[in-house]
Amino acid sequence: xxxxxxxxxxxxxxxxxxxxxxxxxxxxxxxxxxxxxxxxxxxxxxxxxxxxxxxxxxxxxxxxxxxxxxxxxxxxxxxxxxxxxxxxxxxxxxxxxxxxxxxxxxxxxxxxxxxxxxxxxxxxxxxxxxxxxxxxxxxxxxxxxxxxxxxxxxxxxxxxxxxxxxxxxxxxxxxxxxxxxxxxxxxxxxxxxxxxxxxxxxxxxxxxxx
Amino acid sequence: xxxxxxxxxxxxxxxxxxxxxxxxxxxxxxxxxxxxxxxxxxxxxxxxxxxxxxxxxxxxxxxxxxxxxxxxxxxxxxxxxxxxxxxxxxxxxxxxxxxxxxxxxxxxxxxxxxxxxxxxxxxxxxxxxxxxxxxxxxxxxxxxxxxxxxxxxxxxxxxxxxxxxxxxxxxxxxxxxxxxxxxxxxxxxxxxxxxxxxxxxxxxxxxxxx
Numbered sequence: 001x002x003x004x005x006x007x008x009x010x011x012x013x014x015x016x017x018x019x020x021x022x023x024x025x026x027x028x029x030x031x032x033x034x035x036x037x038x039x040x041x042x043x044x045x046x047x048x049x050x051x052x053x054x055x056x057x058x059x060x061x062x063x064x065x066x067x068x069x070x071x072x073x074x075x076x077x078x079x080x081x082x083x084x085x086x087x088x089x090x091x092x093x094x095x096x097x098x099x100x101x102x103x104x105x106x107x108x109x110x111x112x113x114x115x116x117x118x119x120x121x122x123x124x125x126x127x128x129x130x131x132x133x134x135x136x137x138x139x140x141x142x143x144x145x146x147x148x149x150x151x152x153x154x155x156x157x158x159x160x161x162x163x164x165x166x167x168x169x170x171x172x173x174x175x176x177x178x179x180x181x182x183x184x185x186x187x188x189x190x191x192x193x194x195x196x197x198x199x200x201x202x203x204x205x206x207x208x209x210x
Numbered sequence: 211x212x213x214x215x216x217x218x219x220x221x222x223x224x225x226x227x228x229x230x231x232x233x234x235x236x237x238x239x240x241x242x243x244x245x246x247x248x249x250x251x252x253x254x255x256x257x258x259x260x261x262x263x264x265x266x267x268x269x270x271x272x273x274x275x276x277x278x279x280x281x282x283x284x285x286x287x288x289x290x291x292x293x294x295x296x297x298x299x300x301x302x303x304x305x306x307x308x309x310x311x312x313x314x315x316x317x318x319x320x321x322x323x324x325x326x327x328x329x330x331x332x333x334x335x336x337x338x339x340x341x342x343x344x345x346x347x348x349x350x351x352x353x354x355x356x357x358x359x360x361x362x363x364x365x366x367x368x369x370x371x372x373x374x375x376x377x378x379x380x381x382x383x384x385x386x387x388x389x390x391x392x393x394x395x396x397x398x399x400x401x402x403x404x405x406x407x408x409x410x411x412x413x414x415x416x417x418x419x420x
Binding site for chain 2: 160
């Protein structure tokens with residue numbers, strides 16, 4: 001309903017299936033663009049520059065911060081991660097809804113700076129299902145799984161600060177529902193302010209013109 | 211995503227097509243119930259008690275107010291109009307989304323008392339289209355049309371207080387979009403508070419249980 005896109009920040013527990021959800025949204029609908037993060041950590045096998053991440057040196061990262069080129073950034077285990085601003089702004093101006101998959105702290109940082117951001121939190125229907133999914137991967141030790149469950153318990157405290165809670169039970173239903181939530185957000189008054197202003201002007205014109 | 215229904219208050223300019231929109235929503239989807247207003251005015255030809263309105267005496271209306279039986283009420287041209295509370299609460303408890311078609315003042319009254327209400331404002335894409343629609347009915351005098359346009363100009367001032375602005379250009383697209391907006395509203399944190407509380411408890415249980 002607007003020509004300008006929405007910045008959609010998507011967070012969720014490790015094991016919520018948010019990565020697959022984002023992938024399916026991009027495949028299924030042509031109104032989305034994916035924001036790629038910038039990081040100082042080294043690429044892992046199979047990771048491509050400009051696809052998984054923009055891999056940069058610490059100097060490049062610092063200079064991007066200095067020229068206000070990041071929407072948000074954070075440090076984990078000696079590495080920096082951030083969201084380059086230019087690409088997001090360009091895509092939004094082109095009318096694309098830009099999806100950004102980041103963790104809770106970065107999401108709240110962005111919402112504070114850009115209140116018009118749509119924050120979506122992805123969760124399995126229950127903690128039991130979450131634990132089953134994490135264990136089902138078969139690639140993680142019991143210790144890693146427990147660590148992720150503890151982290152999920154912490155992240156759950158921020159769920160109430162999100163705009164919508166996306167329950168990922170059946171993936172395809174979830175893809176469709178998430179798409180509907182994002183498209184519905186296009187019609188909030190702040191996002192159709194131009195339409196409202198035009199209508200008011202036009203209506204006042206008619207009233208005075210009698 | 212919740213079992214409890216949402217109270218959906220739908221307002222819009224005379225000529226916005228909101229009546230047809232509500233009718234189509236009720237026909238198309240089985241999760242909606244329509245709230246019927248109570249009034250002290252006399253039935254017009256063709257109007258049925260319990261379908262168009264609940265037609266009551268002034269004494270019945272006053273006694274309903276006194277026992278806090280109305281969600282909101284207002285007076286126009288010596289007649290009272292109000293929304294009976296019992297039916298709405300019963301349907302919401304049954305998981306139905308209850309649609310209530312009322313004008314701006316009543317809508318804002320309800321939102322103040324029940325902030326979890328979803329307020330939708332229906333508008334044609336432009337004031338030009340609105341005027342064409344009002345004139346196209348062929349049943350109204352120029353004077354009545356101008357009066358409605360002036361009233362629309364006043365009502366437009368409250369659009370920013372609604373949750374979503376529904377542009378009614380193509381009716382069928384509008385029916386689908388409105389349905390999606392209402393279903394999306396089911397996943398806001400306040401409406402899934404039970405899910406969040408359960409998840410937190412369950413996650414904390416897992417963390418402590420190690």
